Amino acid sequence: MSPATAPLASHPDRLLPSDPVVRPIARRLYAAVRDLPIVSPHGHVDPRILLADEPFADPASLLIQPDHYVTRLLHAGGVSLASLGVGEGPLSEDRARAAWRLLCANWHLLRGTPVRFWFDGELAGIFGVTQRPSAANADALYDQIAGWLQDPAHRPRSLLDRFGIEFLATTDDPADDLAAHAALAADPTVTTRIAPTFRPDRYLELAAPGWAEAVKRLGVVADSDVGHYAGFLAALERRRRYFVEHGAVSTDHGHADAVTAPLKPADAAGIYSRALAGQVTAAEAAAFRRHMMLEMAQMSCEDGLVMTLHPGIHRNHHPPTLRRYGPDTGHDIPVAVEYTRALQPLLERYGTHPNLHLVLFTVDLDVLSREIAPLAGFYPSVYAGAPWWFLDNPTAIREFHGAVTEIAGLSRLSGFIDDTRAFCSIPARHDMSRRLDAGFLARLVAEHRLDEDEAVDSLVGLVVDQPRKVFKL
Amino acid sequence: MSPATAPLASHPDRLLPSDPVVRPIARRLYAAVRDLPIVSPHGHVDPRILLADEPFADPASLLIQPDHYVTRLLHAGGVSLASLGVGEGPLSEDRARAAWRLLCANWHLLRGTPVRFWFDGELAGIFGVTQRPSAANADALYDQIAGWLQDPAHRPRSLLDRFGIEFLATTDDPADDLAAHAALAADPTVTTRIAPTFRPDRYLELAAPGWAEAVKRLGVVADSDVGHYAGFLAALERRRRYFVEHGAVSTDHGHADAVTAPLKPADAAGIYSRALAGQVTAAEAAAFRRHMMLEMAQMSCEDGLVMTLHPGIHRNHHPPTLRRYGPDTGHDIPVAVEYTRALQPLLERYGTHPNLHLVLFTVDLDVLSREIAPLAGFYPSVYAGAPWWFLDNPTAIREFHGAVTEIAGLSRLSGFIDDTRAFCSIPARHDMSRRLDAGFLARLVAEHRLDEDEAVDSLVGLVVDQPRKVFKL
Amino acid sequence: MSPATAPLASHPDRLLPSDPVVRPIARRLYAAVRDLPIVSPHGHVDPRILLADEPFADPASLLIQPDHYVTRLLHAGGVSLASLGVGEGPLSEDRARAAWRLLCANWHLLRGTPVRFWFDGELAGIFGVTQRPSAANADALYDQIAGWLQDPAHRPRSLLDRFGIEFLATTDDPADDLAAHAALAADPTVTTRIAPTFRPDRYLELAAPGWAEAVKRLGVVADSDVGHYAGFLAALERRRRYFVEHGAVSTDHGHADAVTAPLKPADAAGIYSRALAGQVTAAEAAAFRRHMMLEMAQMSCEDGLVMTLHPGIHRNHHPPTLRRYGPDTGHDIPVAVEYTRALQPLLERYGTHPNLHLVLFTVDLDVLSREIAPLAGFYPSVYAGAPWWFLDNPTAIREFHGAVTEIAGLSRLSGFIDDTRAFCSIPARHDMSRRLDAGFLARLVAEHRLDEDEAVDSLVGLVVDQPRKVFKL
Known part of the structure; x- marks a missing residue:
């Protein structure tokens, strides 16, 4: 048994490689970025907490x-x-x-x-x-x-300052009025830029419970007649514009798979109408959603919103827990997802469009080297999202660099994404990333694969320049 | 060419990390568990060898x-x-x-x-x-x-003592009379607990050659009328009870996939009857087997037997070798297996049942972080089985810890499973595991992710406490 | 920013492990193979460059x-x-x-x-x-x-000498007259053996554009009536013989998947005839190609040509780039490929044939431990091809050893394959492999898993003996 009391582990070298050749290099690299501001382009903090500041x-x-x-x-x-x-x-x-x-x-x-x-x-x-x-x-x-x-x-705002958060994106419903964001933006004492993110998942899943009601509400908010497909598209476009006006830089998409497949407009419209009538099949709903990913990409080419994809999660794996405790209670479990064929239609159309930034996340280690690094290493629009969710541990982050960074290069990475709803964990999560990235680059230096000046430049890039560039900040 | 004679490699530090910061820590950790008894909850040693002691x-x-x-x-x-x-x-x-x-x-x-x-x-x-x-x-x-x-x-029994094996599970046919186990249990000179394991695979594969004869023999042994489905279930329940009475702690299942899917009892009964009549299709047989995994889980909730799953092996890949030399002759080859969707019906029903322990093994590295760690990190019934078969090498074992332990935590592991029919290799296999686990934990200490007292406590847990807990010893 | 000028990174220890215990061992191992000749059994250098020597x-x-x-x-x-x-x-x-x-x-x-x-x-x-x-x-x-x-x-030939290339295989169309190879072989000043490789992909894809014309040209070159299936087989056999006479040692196959599945000769002949008539379906074409892989294996058992498989690449992922710049312009992207079931029919028939050498390449890390190592660890005909394309980075090469070498053993590897069309990169690519293999083996020595004399012997084997043996040089 461990002793009942012991000091808390918080060593200044924590997570740096133990190899005595690498660690001093890693220390120097880490020191160059330790105190840089935090850029957090995707996460789930509730902006009302920051507004209320209780x-x-x-x-x-x-x-x-x-x-x-x-x-x-x-x-x-x-x-x-x-x-x-x-x-x-x-x-x-x-x-x-x-x-x-x-x-x-x-x-x-x-x-x-x-x-x-x-x-x-x-x-x-x-x-x-x-x-x-x-x-x-x-x-x-x-x-x-x-x-x-x-x-x-x-209090929340004091911590926000103390954490040194330069940019913080929340995740929001397209029908949200973004009042909290507006109030925060209007408050001169809030120096962090707090931006909404357009997350339209529920509106693109025609067979999901409550879809028709949700889309009707969206139509009201957007002042668009969503009784037909064209009005639905217009509603989405208007809400995207509203989000852009309120500082949004990206849209986020988390469906079961990454498939993109175009429908003829008439077919899409037909499915949409059947869904409104409560007669859509699961196959039609999937086809519609896969078609809508292309529409979303096209809208991004027009309004410039970055697209982030988080596919491949089986949500609410344990229905008794869902029924008693609600969603997001720990039983979302990954499944395998394919990207190469799935994204081909989208990338054929928009993959070299100068306005598109497409950030691909995965919880499947194997996909990193097989699909994501090869895609990000050719398409100027594609960026490899930082290791996500069940891949956020030190070993997986090192494997991410081995699979993606060594193939596609440091410039194809999104930079760190904390994706958290735990506000107080933001600094520790970014600090972990900085330490591990410093360790990765220090190893390259120790193996004479990179000079130390390049490593410093690259690490600063990963921490602040790259997320600013990828998310167009 | 190497010299004709050279000393045998058996260095005291073998398999410990070479990093000069990590190795001394690993030595200390390993020393704490080197001489602990061996707990072997799953393997293929023939108990008659120990009974005969020739x-x-x-x-x-x-x-x-x-x-x-x-x-x-x-x-x-x-x-x-x-x-x-x-x-x-x-x-x-x-x-x-x-x-x-x-x-x-x-x-x-x-x-x-x-x-x-x-x-x-x-x-x-x-x-x-x-x-x-x-x-x-x-x-x-x-x-x-x-x-x-x-x-x-x-001789076998002397080696059993010398190896320090506290618990040794064999793998047995449900129709086995377990006479060897009974005789060994009755012998006061045998201090190792030698337990049978209930392996019903052949009885659950309705389209396999010889199934009807095997199930008839099972009916005789169980004194149950297996001419109908209810009698078949009763026969399995009785034989499980018989195994429990003879010290069994677990059932083992090694089918082509991990799918669990309920049938209505009448449908299951119908397939069963058609199988007895020699008229079952491959699809029906698969459906029946997938249904029976739920029945097995339900029986486990009742009688407490731990379930271990070893899916995903293409058996007898080279039929000419099978015909000439028999099964288990080196040409069983893994295939990809899915767990998240496959196990959802089982876990929805029994995943939080206090009596169920479900140990998941895989030969697919990718599944470890994508599916097994996330499942074991939520369901109290699910444990991640130690790296199995083609993943029993040092690198794979390190990757297992990176993929599973860092995500689900040390408490969700089965502890080491040797799964061997090579009796004399048992100590070396457990020693390898102890050395590699010591190395893994020593690295966590060296990277200041864990204090050394915690590492010692965790390593002792992995070696003896965890298998005792997971297998209810 | 990095300084505008800095020395070029070319440290003598580059890519050797930084661990101070491992590096001196790695240096000694690397020194034993640094200057050995280069054996390059698969690549894409144009032999006419060497013939012209401009x-x-x-x-x-x-x-x-x-x-x-x-x-x-x-x-x-x-x-x-x-x-x-x-x-x-x-x-x-x-x-x-x-x-x-x-x-x-x-x-x-x-x-x-x-x-x-x-x-x-x-x-x-x-x-x-x-x-x-x-x-x-x-x-x-x-x-x-x-x-x-x-x-x-x-000039090209001077570099060929300076690079120390003992054997260089090109990749060639079965209808090629191999005039460049013949001229190079006849030139006594060329001391490198430059061998063609038989790559029949386009002739086995019946639904590909231009197939009928290509096969007609093949018939002319082979002096065989390709108006029927038997004549097509004969044409392939003759061209293989022609390649063997011109020094070829292997055939190379790069299809979408690795599936092998026999057709009855009459069915194969029927599909072939329909293809000539322009009436083949995609499913028929796939069936024919999968059947032809068995024919290719049978021909290899007869004429001794080594088979190399490079499946699993989605070619020309970005059609606009294909149209403007042609193929092989950076947008070939991997997809998942299965080997265990796919190759079973081929290996059942020819897997233990003494004349067959089958070298399996993959761009899917996961397949290495799950399928390729288990196959290469049983079948004497199967060798694990060196990490290929998007797996040619240092981390993937280390992971390859962890997944394949530790399971199937050093003797089941192909040795390094550069697979390059960039002539001047050949020495650097082989040097990278030697450094990384030295590092891998040095780590085994440092962890007391191998003695240093064995490591030297194994490394020399990997660099020259193994490719000579696998490719029958």
Whole structure:
């Protein structure tokens, strides 16, 4: 057994390669980017938290309850989601404290995972925690963090400044009025640029429950007659324009597959009408969605919004958990996805269009070298998205560089994407990326594949220049 | 050319990382588990060997003839299986010696493979061999090993004690009377717990040759009327109970795919009846088998037997070899297998049942990070089986940790599974695992991702606690 | 930004592992093979260049214009293929110099890629370049290289000698008269053996444009009546014989998949006749091609030509680029390919035939451990081809060894295959392989998995003995 109390792991060299030849180089590279601003072009932070700027309620509702990275590992280890408050509203102090105790008592479940690394970084960096969490010190840590949360310097906007976030994209429904974004943009005390992202998934899935109601609401918001296909396209175009006017730089797409396949306009219109009448088949709905990806790309060529693709997730794998706790509760599981053939129709049409930026994400390691690196190494529009979700651990990030960076080159990468809804984990996530990228480049230097001046230049590029370029900031 | 004679490789630091920062940590971690007992919850040792406890016949029939890991590599290098005695009964001394000479003369074929590592460990650790095998010393080594085999300390049961095997599972036919297990359990001089494993594959493949005869025999043994589907289910339940009474802790399933899909009972019964009448189609047989995986899971929820899945092997890829030498002769070849969608029906029903433990094995590296780690990182019933078969080499084991352990955490692993029919290789296989796991954890410590006390605790957990927990020992 | 001028990276230890324990071992291993002759059993050099032995025209038409590895990375970075002269004939000096400037100004696009490593090796090793290319020194470097190209010691045949190429295979159409090969073979001043390779792809794709005309021409050249299937087979057999008489050692096959599936001769003949009549379907054409792979294997058993398979590439992914610049211009993209089931019919029939050597290449990392290593580890006819195309970077080569070499053993590898049309990159490509293989083996030595004398023996084997054996030189 481990001792009941031990210092929190937060070594200045953490995640840098242990090889004594590589580490000093990695240290120098990391030092060049450690304090650069954070550019976060894709994520899931709720802008209303930043608008309200109220103190975070308690340690559990901030760090456990909404973060499926954390709750799923505890659940796998035997902790019920109910005991962590998943899917509920605000927790009473008793329940929040009980959830926190469960985390601390099960701290060993996080060993070796990036969740542990992020947590160490948050606890040490934001809340001054110096002890490794355990059943013994759970209450003391709870009190310590809860105390800091009442401190004005730990309110959302203060943290936003302290984190050094230059750009933060949220993810939003096309029908959203973006009032929070507008208010934040109008507030001169907010120096971070907080941009919405256009995520039209639900409007493109004609067979999904609630589609017809959603699209009707979209038509109202867009002031477009969505009773026919042309009006539906117009509604999307108008909402994209609205998003652009509110600072959006990208659209995000997360469907079951990456297939793009054109329909004749009349066929698309026919399917659309049948969907409105509640008579669409699953095959028709898939065909429509695959056709719409081409329409989205064409709109991007016109309005310049970057397209990001996050396909290949089987959502809500465990329906009993969905029914009791809601979506995004840790049981979305990847499936294999094909990109080469799937994206060919889109890339044939728009792959060399100067306005298109297409960022491809995957949770399939094999696809990285087989499909994404070859595509990004030819098409000027295609960028390889940073390792995503179940590939966000140190080994996968190193493998990403081996599979993508060594084939397509450093200039074809998106730069780091945190994709998180856990606001306080943003600095630790970007710090992890900087450390691992420094380690990757330091190894190239140590193997005499790159000179150190090139490595520094490339690392700075990855951290700030590349995301600014790829997302047109 | 290499010299004709050279010392046998058996360095105390073998397989530990070479990085001078990591190795001392790895040495300390390894020292903490080197001498712990062996827990072997899945393998293919024949219990009658242990019951009879007769001296092993000769070096070739012990170390070459029955081990397809060895014979396949020699075969690929141009050595005929006939010359190695594959598929035959006892070998004459001349033929055994000739087979042994072929191994030694072709020792270079094993370079870089785990087979070489295991062999080095067996030869040095069990038989005191100090020279690297070669054509020149083949006869001398044969005589040396043959001499030891006559020594009472090298009989099966003595080796079982010497190896420190605390628990050893065999793999058995549901109709087996388990007489050998009963006799071993009744013998107070046998301190190892030797448990059968319920492997019902052949009874669930309705279109396989001999199925009807096999199921009739099962009905007799179970005293159940297998002329209808309900009686078939009852027979399986009774035999599972019989296995539990004889110490079994798990069932093992090795079909072509991992698909689980429920049938209505009447449909399952209909297919079953058509199979008895010799009229089942391949599609019906597959549907029945996929349905039966759900029945097996439900029975596991009732009787508590752990389920292990080993799908995705194309058996007997080279029919001429099958006809001449029989099955398990080195030409089983993996194919891609899907788990996320395949297991969804099973996990929807039983994935959070407290009695279910489902251990998933794969020979597909890509599936580890894409499907198995995400599943094991949510479902409390799912454990990631140790790297299996063609993934049992050092690099694959490191990649397994990078893909699974870093995502799902150390607590979601099965612990090491040797899965071997080569009795003498058991210690070397477990030793390899301990060394590689020590190296993996030492690297985490060296990169300041884990404290050393946590690494020791985790390594001890992997070696003994985790298999005891996962297999309910 | 990096400095405008910097020394060219060409460190003697480049690509050797940085680990201070491993590097000295790797240095010793590399020294044992650094100067061994080059065996190149598969590539795309045009033999007429060697026959004519005229000075190369200019740096751009030698090093950029024909090399899709280079042009695709520049294209992805925003450089038009037109500006690089892709798909054109000889370039004017102005255009060649402009293309060269684009390469130098975009040198950073190659960072971290093998293209950069090869370029560094070519520039330093062949042309004495000591500065890192940049916009500032582009013209000076152009003049320096252009000057050397006028030097007799830099003509093709002099370089062939200087590179130490013992054997060089080209890739040729079955209807080719092989006049260049015959003339080179007849020239006593050419000491390199330059062999053609029989590449029948276009004759086996019945639905491809121009197939009927091509096969008619083949019939004429072979003096066989290709108006019926038997005559088609005879034409192929005769041309194979012709190739053997001109020194060929292998056939090469690059289709969409690896499937082999026998047809009844009458069915094959029927499809063939319908194809001649312009009435073949895509499904029939695929069936015919999959059948022909078995015929090719049978012919190999008879005439001894080694079969190499390069499946799984989606050719000409971007049709607008194909139309404007032609094929092989950087937009061939891999797709997933299956081998286990696909090759089963072929291996069932010929897998243990003593005359068959079947070398399997893949661009799918996952297939290496799942299918290729298991196949090569049983079938004496099957060899694992060196990492190919998008897997030719250092990390993928290390992963190849981890996936294939550690499972099937060093003796089942093809040895390095450069597969290049960039003549001047041949030494750098082989040097990269030697360095990486030395690093791999040095790590095995440092981890006490192999003795150093074995590692030296194995490395020499990989570099010269193994390709000689696999390709029957």
